Amino acid sequence: MTDAPEITAERIAALAARLDRPVVLVGLMGAGKSTVGQRLAALLETGFVDSDAAIEEAAQRSVGEIFEQFGEPYFRDGERRVIARLIAEGHGVIATGGGAFADPETRALILEHAIAVWLDCDIDTLVARTRRRDTRPLLRNGDPGEILARLHAERAPAYAGAPIRIETGELPHHQTALRIMEAIEQWL
Numbered sequence: 624m625t626d627a628p629e630i631t632a633e634r635i636a637a638l639a640a641r642l643d644r645p646v647v648l649v650g651l652m653g654a655g656k657s658t659v660g661q662r663l664a665a666l667l668e669t670g671f672v673d674s675d676a677a678i679e680e681a682a683q684r685s686v687g688e689i690f691e692q693f694g695e696p697y698f699r700d701g702e703r704r705v706i707a708r709l710i711a712e713g714h715g716v717i718a719t720g721g722g723a724f725a726d727p728e729t730r731a732l733i734l735e736h737a738i739a740v741w742l743d744c745d746i747d748t749l750v751a752r753t754r755r756r757d758t759r760p761l762l763r764n765g766d767p768g769e770i771l772a773r774l775h776a777e778r779a780p781a782y783a784g785a786p787i788r789i790e791t792g793e794l795p796h797h798q799t800a801l802r803i804m805e806a807i808e809q810w811l
Contacts, residue, residue, distance in 0.1 A: 650782060652753055666800055672709055672717055674717060675719075702720060706719060710733070710737055725781040739784070
């Protein structure tokens with residue numbers, strides 16, 4: 624399936640009216656959560672927020688600095704609190720960090736209060752996309768392809784808990800957003 628689904632403005636408006644909770648995008652770094660999330664929010668005429676950006680704003684430091692100074696468990700605890708706040712604030716589309724949904728407490732929170740959508744992607748595409756930015760703390764010490772493959776194997780069982788899974792691959796962001804809307808429409 625390479626063509627974008629045909630979704631009219633009327634269908635988009637009807638779907639937006641049916642959404643009673645945020646759409647939370649989960650998946651590995653580089654899967655397109657932030658970029659596709661912005662496109663999805665624009666189509667649904669709702670707000671968008673990236674949880675990593677919200678964490679950095681609240682902490683007044685980068686995710687990498689938080690990881691380095693305090694460690695991953697500390698970061699995941701703060702991440703969960705920020706995601707809970709973002710959901711409570713009613714943001715329409717929320718992009719999460721790659722490890723957020725792998726945390727059992729954060730996953731339970733998202734599944735209870737939002738619509739989780741797993742953006743899945745092949746490793747080669749993830750490597751190509753993540754090379755564009757040097758802000759990924761988990762990719763700094765080793766071969767990115769090996770690290771991403773390991774993370775995918777470790778996290779896929781958690782990501783599979785999302786009721787909706789979309790393969791992103793090389794699809795344009797607009798087509799991916801349309802596929803998400805179509806899947807949510809069927810799921811609701």
